[in-house]
Amino acid sequence: MSSVSFDNATFRRVLGHYPTGVCVVTATQDDDTPVGMVVGSFTSVSLDPPLVAFFPAKSSSSWPRLQSVGKFCVNVLASDQQPLCxxxxxxxPDKFAGISHRVSANGSPILDDVVAWIDCALDAVHEAGDHYIVLGRVVALEVERPERPLLFFQGNYGQFSLIE
Structure with a gap:
């Protein structure tokens, strides 16, 4: 492996110039306890079969709990959902206190008032440096509220503005 000519702070600063959407990945554990984590690294992967991906850190305490369920729902947050985020x-211990949601047909929490949700079965997990690449096979999805999404850019939250 070759050495790099930059440090972690430079890597974060430069990549911080690329905006990302903000999502909450949710699942329901066997004891009916909802579990969730915020991700800013979510993407579509394939139409055939329908696959999406997100990239949790190996240090995440929420990811092992989500992974053990074997299915999850990606909730795309709206620009007014920063407090929920x-x-x-x-x-x-109770990240879901006061957060309204319903349960998908696949058994995962769909948060109220999100822009969209994507319900998935866990397809594969691959190691990638200090993160994992998690592939989900989409089983259902819907736009709930066609609003502007919550974005993360240069260490801050914001919203998308259309250029007319």
Whole structure:
């Protein structure tokens, strides 16, 4: 492996110039406890078969709980859902306190008022440096609220603005 000519701070600063959407990945554990994590690294992968991906850190305490369920739902947050995002991202035993949701046909929480949701079966997990590449096979999806999504850019939250 070749050495690099930059440090972690430079890597983060440069990649921070690329905006990402903000999603909450959810699942329901065997004891009916909802579990979730915020991700800014979500993407579509394939139409045939329908696959999506996200990239949790190996250090994540939420990812092993989600992985053990074997299915999950990606909830695309709207620009007004920053408080929800911060609650799910924060520490604590009950990240879902006061968060309204319903359960998908696949058994995962769909958060109320999200832009869209994508319900998945866990297809594959690959190691990638200090993260995992998680592939989900899409089993159902829908646009709930065609609003502007919550974005993350240069260390801050924001929203998309259309150029007319």
């Amino acid at each position: 911060r609650q799910i991202a924060g520490p604590g």
